[in-house]
Amino acid sequence: MQAQRRRRSNAGLFFLFAVMAAILLAIALSAATPKKLPDADWQSFGNDGREQHYSPLDQVNLNTVPRLGLAWQFELPPGNSVTQPVMAEGKVFVVTGHGTIRALNAVSGKLLWEFESHARERAGKLLRVGWGPKGLAYWNHRVFIPTQDGRLVAVDARSGKQLWDAQEIDPTQIRNMTGAPRVYDGKVIIGHGGGDITPIRGYVTAYDAISGKQVWRFYTTPNPVGPQENAALEMAAKTWLGDRYGGGGGGTAWHSLSYDPELDYIYIGVGNGYPYNQLLRSSGGGDNLFLASVVAVKAKTGEYVWHYQTCPGEQWDCTSTQDITLADLVIDGKPRKVALHAPKNGFFYVIDRVTGQFISAKNFAKVTWAYSIDQKTGRPIENPGIRYHGKGMFEMWPGVRGAHSWIPQSFSPRTGLTYLPVIEGASMIGDEGIDLSDPKKAGSGYKGESDPALPGAHTSHLTAWDPLTQSPRWKVDLPGNWPGGTMATAGDLVFQGRIDGVFVAYDARSGKAVWTFQADAPIAAPPISYSVGGRQYVTVITGNGASGGGIFSAGNARYRTDYRMPRRVLTFALDAKTRLPRSAPPAPLVAPLDPDYRANPDLEAKGAGLFARNACLICHGPNAVPGGTAPDLRISPYPASAEGFKAILRDGVLVSAGMPKYGELSDDDIEAIRQWLRKRGQDMPKTPGGPDKGQKTEQGMTGA
Numbered sequence: 001m002q003a004q005r006r007r008r009s010n011a012g013l014f015f016l017f018a019v020m021a022a023i024l025l026a027i028a029l030s031a032a033t034p035k036k037l038p039d040a041d042w043q044s045f046g047n048d049g050r051e052q053h054y055s056p057l058d059q060v061n062l063n064t065v066p067r068l069g070l071a072w073q074f075e076l077p078p079g080n081s082v083t084q085p086v087m088a089e090g091k092v093f094v095v096t097g098h099g100t101i102r103a104l105n106a107v108s109g110k111l112l113w114e115f116e117s118h119a120r121e122r123a124g125k126l127l128r129v130g131w132g133p134k135g136l137a138y139w140n141h142r143v144f145i146p147t148q149d150g151r152l153v154a155v156d157a158r159s160g161k162q163l164w165d166a167q168e169i170d171p172t173q174i175r176n177m178t179g180a181p182r183v184y185d186g187k188v189i190i191g192h193g194g195g196d197i198t199p200i201r202g203y204v205t206a207y208d209a210i211s212g213k214q215v216w217r218f219y220t221t222p223n224p225v226g227p228q229e230n231a232a233l234e235m236a237a238k239t240w241l242g243d244r245y246g247g248g249g250g251g252t253a254w255h256s257l258s259y260d261p262e263l264d265y266i267y268i269g270v271g272n273g274y275p276y277n278q279l280l281r282s283s284g285g286g287d288n289l290f291l292a293s294v295v296a297v298k299a300k301t302g303e304y305v306w307h308y309q310t311c312p313g314e315q316w317d318c319t320s321t322q323d324i325t326l327a328d329l330v331i332d333g334k335p336r337k338v339a340l341h342a343p344k345n346g347f348f349y350v351i352d353r354v355t356g357q358f359i360s361a362k363n364f365a366k367v368t369w370a371y372s373i374d375q376k377t378g379r380p381i382e383n384p385g386i387r388y389h390g391k392g393m394f395e396m397w398p399g400v401r402g403a404h405s406w407i408p409q410s411f412s413p414r415t416g417l418t419y420l421p422v423i424e425g426a427s428m429i430g431d432e433g434i435d436l437s438d439p440k441k442a443g444s445g446y447k448g449e450s451d452p453a454l455p456g457a458h459t460s461h462l463t464a465w466d467p468l469t470q471s472p473r474w475k476v477d478l479p480g481n482w483p484g485g486t487m488a489t490a491g492d493l494v495f496q497g498r499i500d501g502v503f504v505a506y507d508a509r510s511g512k513a514v515w516t517f518q519a520d521a522p523i524a525a526p527p528i529s530y531s532v533g534g535r536q537y538v539t540v541i542t543g544n545g546a547s548g549g550g551i552f553s554a555g556n557a558r559y560r561t562d563y564r565m566p567r568r569v570l571t572f573a574l575d576a577k578t579r580l581p582r583s584a585p586p587a588p589l590v591a592p593l594d595p596d597y598r599a600n601p602d603l604e605a606k607g608a609g610l611f612a613r614n615a616c617l618i619c620h621g622p623n624a625v626p627g628g629t630a631p632d633l634r635i636s637p638y639p640a641s642a643e644g645f646k647a648i649l650r651d652g653v654l655v656s657a658g659m660p661k662y663g664e665l666s667d668d669d670i671e672a673i674r675q676w677l678r679k680r681g682q683d684m685p686k687t688p689g690g691p692d693k694g695q696k697t698e699q700g701m702t703g704a
């Protein structure tokens with residue numbers, strides 16, 4: 001008995017030891033291996049309709065981030081690569097160029113399928129508009145993209161085969177559709193741009209995500225000729241006074257739109273008026289609703305709910321298309337559902353997203369167009385110079401590019417901070433010397449020229465903005481003036497790429513850089529994060545392109561964002577050790593061989609004018625100094641060959657590579673442009689490293 005009892009208690013002791021050892025081993029193992037994560041997708045622009053650009057994943061965090069390394073890379077062809085991918089079904093979907101999708105294995109980066117929308121060949125003159133898609137959406141085994149020829153295209157996420165397409169814009173008008181579609185409740189909604197070129201009338205359209213049939217359309221400006229489509233537009237029409245000259249007034253909504261599933265509201269960020277000059281658009285003044293506004297509509301029907309206008313009666317290219325981030329904050333002790341909005345005009349707005357009530361606003365960049373926002377009315381207290389008619393040129397901060405462009409801000413519910421990519425800049429604006437007497441000939445009726453000589457202009461920073469105190473918590477100066485999109489994570493990190501090719505993770509609370517990666521190419525695209533098989537990944541696309549600033553990126557020419565440099569999808573994970581293949585350095589800036597070149601100042605001056613008037617500079621850069629959107633024509637061999645040059649412009653032999661056709665240009669005009677480009681080539685040094693003799697200063701630009 002005794003012996004038996006002892007044996008039993010021995011067994012009990014052994015069992016106890018075994019359990020303790022197992023527990024200790026489990027503790028030791030959990031400390032050594034990162035926490036396993038459930039799988040998590042990133043299915044749409046900003047992660048979901050709230051557009052927080054926030055990942056709830058925290059495997060990569062302040063402690064582990066030093067172990068973050070390259071898991072895989074995928075090389076992309078030249079062309080717009082400044083887009084946000086999405087991840088679902090274990091695939092990373094990437095849209096680049098003017099409407100090409102690639103599906104990559106999310107763990108290995110292996111190409112699974114490729115879909116070509118042939119948007120370039122179909123786009124005609126729309127190919128000349130220097131913007132490309134900024135992102136895509138996934139829903140229910142489908143991927144949705146905007147294309148350069150103005151279609152919303154649905155593709156089967158498993159096979160890469162097209163399911164349907166819908167022509168969202170009239171291809172004979174100059175509109176451009178680039179914003180990432182938003183999918184909600186079995187529908188997909190998209191807007192478009194173009195209100196900087198002709199006086200079109202803006203709208204957004206919701207489609208059935210399965211059939212591609214239109215469900216509803218909401219116009220963002222009143223009908224200039226006929227009866228209004230709804231009561232909201234009747235109200236809006238009363239804010240357009242005097243002559244409208246038949247134009248639609250602009251107000252396009254070209255960015256991705258936010259969605260609140262609880263309220264079932266879509267938030268539309270509406271753009272600027274066109275012509276920019278209000279005298280040509282609404283000659284008697286008025287607020288001109290819904291230009292430069294946030295408009296909430298019912299997601300099922302598109303019925304108007306409320307609006308808040310950031311720039312009443314705007315006439316300086318003030319857009320409110322920038323992110324509308326939905327967040328829940330406690331303000332003065334009360335929980336509030338808010339929209340956080342930092343448009344081009346340099347003010348950070350907190351708006352009640354249920355009622356549209358203005359809560360607060362404060363400038364996050366240098367601002368001169370208004371002194372502040374009136375707390376009672378929510379209207380700006382304007383600097384009178386902003387109504388420029390007959391007053392000469394006005395020094396406006398922020399400049400025509402805005403203090404915040406489409407490159408996304410992010411919001412962390414853990415820190416309560418918004419991470420804003422801020423551009424500091426100024427422009428001289430006005431209508432001095434423009435004859436407004438014939439509205440048909442006056443164009444935009446406006447000049448807006450960046451002035452790089454102003455101290456502090458053309459800089460950029462990442463700012464952690466506290467929406468409760470309306471003040472910056474921290475700020476990091478960035479190289480260049482086109483900062484990358486941001487992503488915040490539950491690991492208390494903020495990821496952002498830089499124009500000088502460095503991908504950085506910051507401590508979300510202090511702004512300290514805690515991790516960097518040399519990506520060898522500029523990064524403007526917003527990153528995403530997802531998890532598969534218990535591992536967290538961070539993905540970002542490198543390279544510049546149309547949506548990376550186009551015309552603007554010339555200001556960043558010194559970072560040599562060569563058009564032919566490799567662009568890549570980079571994916572990072574803890575303890576990953578893939579090596580980034582080193583890229584060949586950009587082609588040296590040396591004069592191309594052109595022994596037959598003879599100077600001809602008159603023809604060269606004519607060519608320079610034609611280059612600007614035909615908007616070649618949108619892609620090839622002002623004064624032919626490009627920023628990565630298109631080849632550097634100063635060092636191109638083509639201008640030396642009359643036949644080759646003509647084939648490109650007149651016959652459009654490079655259309656499928658993204659170079660538009662200019663069939664209407666006469667032989668003489670083509671020769672003049674060619675002559676000027678040859679001169680620009682011979683301005684280049686004979687050996688690398690010398691100065692560009694034809695380059696005066698960093699170029700200003702108009703409009704946009």
Ligand code: HEC
Nearest residue numbers: 127128129130614615616619630631636638654657658659
């Ligand atoms: C919307 C953007 C865009 C506009 C506007 C544009 N281009 Fe291009 N261009 C491109 C792209 C992209 C390529 C490169 C195509 C390729 O990959 O081969 C290119 C290539 C070229 C080339 C061949 C250069 C080389 O070395 O391969 C020439 C020459 C050229 N463009 C001239 C012009 C002129 C002149 C204009 C204005 C009349 C113009 N482009 C307007 C985008 C544009």
